[in-house]
Amino acid sequence: LNAAPVRAPRQHVRFLPAPAGADGKETGLVATMVPVLADHPLVRGPRFRRLKIGAGHRLDVKSSGVFVLGIGHGNKLLTDLYNCHLTKVYTVGGLFGKATDDFSDTGKLVEKTTFDHITREKLERILAVIQGTNHKALLMHSNIDMKTQEAYELAVKGLIRPMGKSPPIITAIRCLQFTLPEFQLEIHCLHETQQYLRKIVHEIGLELKSSAVCTQVRRIRDGVFTLDDALLRTQWDLQSIQNAIWNCQLKVKTELEKTL
Amino acid sequence: ALRGVLRGVRPPPAAQRRGLAKPAGPQSVRQLREADEAAPVFQYAGKAAKRKDRVFVWGFCYSGALGVPSFVRPDVGWKKPRRIQPTPYRLETEEKISSAACGYGFTLLSSRTTDITKVWGMGLNKDSQLGFQRSRRDRTKGYEYILEPSPIPLPLEKPQQTRVLQVSCGRAHSLVLTDSEGVFTMGNNSYGQCGRKVVEDETYSESHLIHQLKEFDSRVVQVVCGQDHSLFRTKKGGVYACGWGADGQTGLGHYNITSVPTKLRGDIAGVNIIQVSSYGDCCLAVSDEGDIFGWGNSEYLQLASVTETTQVNVPRHLPFKIGKIKEAACGGTGNVALTEEGNVFVWGYGILGKGPKLIETAVPEMIPPSLFGWSDFNPDVRVAHVRCGLSHFAALTNRGELFVWGKNLRGCLGTGRMEDQYFPWRVTVPGEVVDVACGVDHMVSMVKSF
Numbered sequence: 001l002n003a004a005p006v007r008a009p010r011q012h013v014r015f016l017p018a019p020a021g022a023d024g025k026e027t028g029l030v031a032t033m034v035p036v037l038a039d040h041p042l043v044r045g046p047r048f049r050r051l052k053i054g055a056g057h058r059l060d061v062k063s064s065g066v067f068v069l070g071i072g073h074g075n076k077l078l079t080d081l082y083n084c085h086l087t088k089v090y091t092v093g094g095l096f097g098k099a100t101d102d103f104s105d106t107g108k109l110v111e112k113t114t115f116d117h118i119t120r121e122k123l124e125r126i127l128a129v130i131q132g133t134n135h136k137a138l139l140m141h142s143n144i145d146m147k148t149q150e151a152y153e154l155a156v157k158g159l160i161r162p163m164g165k166s167p168p169i170i171t172a173i174r175c176l177q178f179t180l181p182e183f184q185l186e187i188h189c190l191h192e193t194q195q196y197l198r199k200i201v202h203e204i205g206l207e208l209k210s211s212a213v214c215t216q217v218r219r220i221r222d223g224v225f226t227l228d229d230a231l232l233r234t235q236w237d238l239q240s241i242q243n244a245i246w247n248c249q250l251k252v253k254t255e256l257e258k259t260l
Numbered sequence: 261a262l263r264g265v266l267r268g269v270r271p272p273p274a275a276q277r278r279g280l281a282k283p284a285g286p287q288s289v290r291q292l293r294e295a296d297e298a299a300p301v302f303q304y305a306g307k308a309a310k311r312k313d314r315v316f317v318w319g320f321c322y323s324g325a326l327g328v329p330s331f332v333r334p335d336v337g338w339k340k341p342r343r344i345q346p347t348p349y350r351l352e353t354e355e356k357i358s359s360a361a362c363g364y365g366f367t368l369l370s371s372r373t374t375d376i377t378k379v380w381g382m383g384l385n386k387d388s389q390l391g392f393q394r395s396r397r398d399r400t401k402g403y404e405y406i407l408e409p410s411p412i413p414l415p416l417e418k419p420q421q422t423r424v425l426q427v428s429c430g431r432a433h434s435l436v437l438t439d440s441e442g443v444f445t446m447g448n449n450s451y452g453q454c455g456r457k458v459v460e461d462e463t464y465s466e467s468h469l470i471h472q473l474k475e476f477d478s479r480v481v482q483v484v485c486g487q488d489h490s491l492f493r494t495k496k497g498g499v500y501a502c503g504w505g506a507d508g509q510t511g512l513g514h515y516n517i518t519s520v521p522t523k524l525r526g527d528i529a530g531v532n533i534i535q536v537s538s539y540g541d542c543c544l545a546v547s548d549e550g551d552i553f554g555w556g557n558s559e560y561l562q563l564a565s566v567t568e569t570t571q572v573n574v575p576r577h578l579p580f581k582i583g584k585i586k587e588a589a590c591g592g593t594g595n596v597a598l599t600e601e602g603n604v605f606v607w608g609y610g611i612l613g614k615g616p617k618l619i620e621t622a623v624p625e626m627i628p629p630s631l632f633g634w635s636d637f638n639p640d641v642r643v644a645h646v647r648c649g650l651s652h653f654a655a656l657t658n659r660g661e662l663f664v665w666g667k668n669l670r671g672c673l674g675t676g677r678m679e680d681q682y683f684p685w686r687v688t689v690p691g692e693v694v695d696v697a698c699g700v701d702h703m704v705s706m707v708k709s710f
């Protein structure tokens with residue numbers, strides 16, 4: 001970044017003594033534009049010594065996926081994006097038959113159970129119930145008076161969501177793959193932590209009268225940022241970062257204007 | 261001397277020390293895997309585990325209609341009687357309940373078993389609408405309030421072969437439909453709603469009389485109770501009515517009471533009716549071709565699309581252009597209809613389910629399916645059944661979810677809140693809801709566990 005071309009040094013007017021005349025004694029003042037000494041690169045030093053980087057929604061050590069960062073002035077946009085309360089999408093992989101103390105497959109084993117009675121239909125039924133109760137929680141935590149006409153209209157369009165602090169809410173959940181003992185779910189949620197998602201997997205196992213652990217948590221979407229915009233470890237260089245910021249600027253601006 | 265002995269004591273040498281347990285250090289990967297495989301496997305449910313059938317009740321408790329005695333008379337002295345049960349509460353029953361009906365302060369549950377006890381009742385019994393329940397303290401008197409599901413003895417000819425198909429409850433009378441022995445009626449008969457001749461100054465409380473009705477053109481397949489009248493639908497598609505007719509709800513062309521079930525004519529004559537519904541003083545019938553007919557009270561614009569009069573005593577066809585109608589339900593002031601596509605239409609007066617602005621309408625208005633859980637994520641959710649209480653509505657989806665809306669009278673909606681609900685709201689029931697019965701201030705649901 002520091003090697004990038006810098007703006008030209010400022011110029012200012014200085015009254016300098018004129019070059020010496022024939023006899024060397026005439027000292028008239030001539031106005032000339034001279035570069036300011038304070039703008040000289042050797043005086044000023046490198047343009048960037050520290051970068052302010054802020055993080056968007058937290059991501060666990062055991063999880064992977066899209067992680068939003070803001071650089072410099074972008075940190076102010078981070079708070080605005082947080083106040084938009086957009087949903088995040090995760091792919092959660094689970095395994096039936098085991099229960100551990102921290103709900104993931106690397107924890108201490110608590111119990112092993114049979115799982116051959118589980119069918120995709122039973123899993124879908126449990127997921128429908130989870131969606132139903134979370135939809136109710138969505139309406140209740142949104143702090144809208146249910147008796148007004150505008151509450152009814154927002155509910156019809158599905159635009160009611162909590163605009164403040166609320167416990168984790170799942171807006172949509174569905175099963176992508178189901179091959180006993182493994183299964184994969186796609187979860188759209190608000191205000192959640194990854195440990196909460198692992199707990200949900202464990203509770204799904206309990207509801208199906210068996211047990212389940214979470215093997216994988218991967219964030220696919222965080223508000224407007226999807227996997228396509230995300231930079232891989234090999235792409236962490238200045239050019240791709242600048243391109244990514246440039247591509248996302250428009251999306252972020254429209255989203256913020258829509259909500260606030 | 262003893263002190264000197266103790267001073268020189270030292271711990272015994274290492275070879276003689278007992279082998280005490282060493283603290284467990286961090287286990288290696290192989291030890292963890294072996295412990296993993298050696299752990300016992302528990303089985304909680306086998307492959308053939310069946311889903312259990314349950315009954316959930318909620319609403320006003322003081323009448324005993326919920327069937328839980330501890331709500332009205334607590335077991336412990338310091339507990340206070342519960343006035344309202346705001347969320348679904350599980351009711352333990354001995355048999356699988358196949359049909360339930362809620363009346364005005366009482367409930368009937370019936371099962372398709374061939375045992376001797378087929379019907380249970382609880383709640384108000386001041387007009388013997390639950391039969392004669394002999395009091396245990398005084399053998400000559402009967403109970404006025406029944407707090408627990410108590411068996412109702414029916415005078416069946418073949419009690420171990422006949423099955424009870426359906427029950428229905430009105431304001432102070434109830435009907436029981438069997439498969440081979442016709443319809444049994446009990447309760448108040450001051451308007452002839454039980455199908456027998458009105459006896460002047462008859463005392464209905466502590467009465468042993470259960471009347472049996474058998475004279476219909478074919479087998480009766482559905483019985484429906486209005487507030488003070490009864491409707492019978494036969495297999496051939498005909499409808500019979502008896503009871504109070506001052507609002508024209510008997511549909512027989514006059515405003516007098518009828519004490520013998522008489523066949524309805526009017527626009528229904530010759531039409532194969534597949535469903536009849538009534539709860540207050542208005543009645544609706546759905547034909548097999550998807551047409552809807554109405555008669556009875558129209559003070560709340562229920563039948564205003566065909567007539568300006570407030571009472572209609574002959575069944576009239578309601579020309580609604582909403583599609584082929586599959587099911588309809590009648591409430592006290594509002595009506596609801598369900599079409600073949602799964603759309604729900606409401607009309608009438610009261611809290612109809614489209615926000616606080618829509619209070620009355622004569623033309624059916626559709627409730628958007630997104631309120632019932634339909635979305636781009638779940639495009640195949642649709643409403644399977646609709647039911648009506650006196651001032652509230654209930655809808656069951658094909659996923660087994662129950663949605664309620666309307667006036668929350670004494671907690672009858674079951675949402676957990678005491679406020680009225682202006683648009684469909686989910687009721688959290690731990691199971692898949694198979695059927696629901698709505699009453700004035702309480703509801704009963706039949707649920708299959710997960």
